[in-house]
Amino acid sequence: MSLSSTPPNLPVLPDLTVAPDGLDETAWLDVIHKMDEVYQQLVRDEIALEEKNAQLEQSQQFILSLLSSMSDVLVACDSQGRIEETNAALRELVGQDEAGLRGRSALDLLADEDSVQRLREVLGTWRPSRGGAVLEIQLRDAQGQSVPVDLNCTPRRNASARVVGYVFVGRPMGEIKRAYQELQRAHEALKQAQQQLLHSEKMASLGRLVAGVAHELNNPISFVLGNVHALKKYTDRMATYLQAVHAGEPPALLAELRQRLRIDHALADLPSLIDGTLEGAQRTTDIVNGLKRFSVMDREDREPVDLNAVIERAIHWVRKGTAPGFTIHWAPQPRCLVRASAGQLLQVLMNLIQNAYDAASARSAQPELWITLAHNEREATITLRDNGPGIPPEHMGRLFDPFFTTKPVGKGTGLGLSISFGTIEQHGGRLTAANAPEGGAVFTVTLPLLGAEPPAAAS
Known part of the structure; x- marks a missing residue:
């Protein structure tokens, strides 16, 4: 047996190679063997003890790091x-070190008598449950000021489940108030941004309307303007001729002046000019009245609306505004009435038609759209199918999500379909999307017929 290397903290054994006098050599070898076993066991125990000490030290360091990193204040008593123990957050708050706090009463940390009384009830008469209790107390900070703290009190038990102390964990309410105020500010900013985006989307829809209106108003206004110029010219000629008549000019001079000013031609042309001007003015009035009926985006009034008229007006405005070359296949159907806001339905259909044009233009040189209207005893269904690329499967589930868009930056907010979806739901209907078997996307708008709407939609 070699004893040349012995672990630290173990005694160095004497030379055992020579048996003591009077002891049999065999017995002596047995003694040496047993001593070797004992010594080896001591070595193993020493190594195990060192490992456990290292693990214990590691655990202590881990617990200390947890206590130090906590932003909430902690007191164990x-x-x-x-x-008995505090963490860095509490010591920083009260302005005292660990040695100055250890052994003191937790009541010394409180700032008012009400807080002292509440904590005394916990320490004296309270029979703690495993879940603990919550107290609102006032701590005294390093400057002597009261700091409101929402304190959670939990019993600390030993191995036999006997309460041996308490753990108090709390967060100063000032931090919570600041966090809440920041959350409120962020919420208000988000609401303001949402309102701005909604306004932007509505202005985009209104812009398409205005573009169509401006294009359509141009013809009758130009016609009226041309007629007014002609009438002014004829008026000047008539005034010149009448001045000569009233001045008593000779008949020969009046006849020559009548022929030179083409008075007879002007008199013959006046009825058609007046009729054309009236017709242009009436056409302008009709356009303005149509705009009043259909372009008010925020009207909440519900009234009987013929879906044929809304569809035709939506097609008309989109074509006049941004898609003059859009081929739309549509045939009016028998009168189909729903109770709705005509302006809101117009916004929905204009958005769907405009989206169909944008999608089809990206794929085909000749974008086309097929619109059908059908109904049963209870519902009317509008189907819009384009010849675009269709809807990718990965986008199908997010199509009506706010701010989701596949258009380039600056081309859309991603709110059009979301607003349309919400508008149709408010009318007691449904807006769905799918891909057509023959290609392209299909959007379906379903609305309850007049007299068959559910109570929520009717109200």
Whole structure:
């Protein structure tokens, strides 16, 4: 047996190679063997003890790091309320070190008598449950000011489940208030941004309307303007001729002046000019009245609306505004009435038609759209199918999500379909999307017929 290397903290054994006098050599070898076993066991125990010490030190360091990193204040005390352990957050708040706090009563940390009384009830008469309790107390900070703290009190038990102390964990309410105020500010900013985006989307829809209106108003206004110029010219000629008549000019001079000013031609042309001007003015009035009926985006009034008229007006405005070359296959159907806001339905259909044009233009040189209207005893269904690329499967589930868009930056907010979806739901209907078997996307708008709408939609 070699004893040349011995672990630290173990005694160095004497030379055992020579048996003591009077002891049999065999017995002596047995003694040496047993001593070797004992020594080896001592070595193993020493190594195990060192490993456990290392693990214990690691655990202590881990617990200390947890306590130091906590932003909430923590106090651990015995059953009498004497402080046994604190964390860095509490020591920083009260302005004292660990040595100055250890052994003191937790009541010394409180700033008012009400808080002292509440904590005394916990330490004295309260029979703690495993879940603990919550107290609102006032701590005294390093400057002597009161700091409101929402304190969670939990019993600390030993191995036999006997309460041996308490753990108090709390967060200063000032931090919570600041966090809440920041959350409120962020929420208000988000609501304001949402309102701005909604306004932007509505202005985009209104812009398409205005573009169509401006294009359509141009013809009758130009016609009226041309007629007014002609009438002014004829008026000047008539005034010149009448001045000569009233001045008593000779008949020969009046005849020559009548022929030179083409008075007879002007008199013959006046009825058609007046009729044309009236017709242009009436056409302008009709356009403005149509705009009043259909272009008010925020009207909430519900009234009987013929879906044929809304569809035709939506097609008309989109074509006049941004898609003059859009081929739309549509045939009016028998009168189909729903109770709705005509302006809101117009916005929905214009958005769907415009989206169909944008999608089809990206794929085909000749974008086309097929619109059908059908109904049963209870519902009317509008189907819009384009010849675009269709809807990718990965986009199908997000199509009506706010701010989701596949258009380039600056080309859309991603709110059009979301607003349309919400508008149709408010009318008691449904808006769905799918891909057509023959290609392209299909959007379906379903609305309850007049007299068959559910109570929520009717109200």
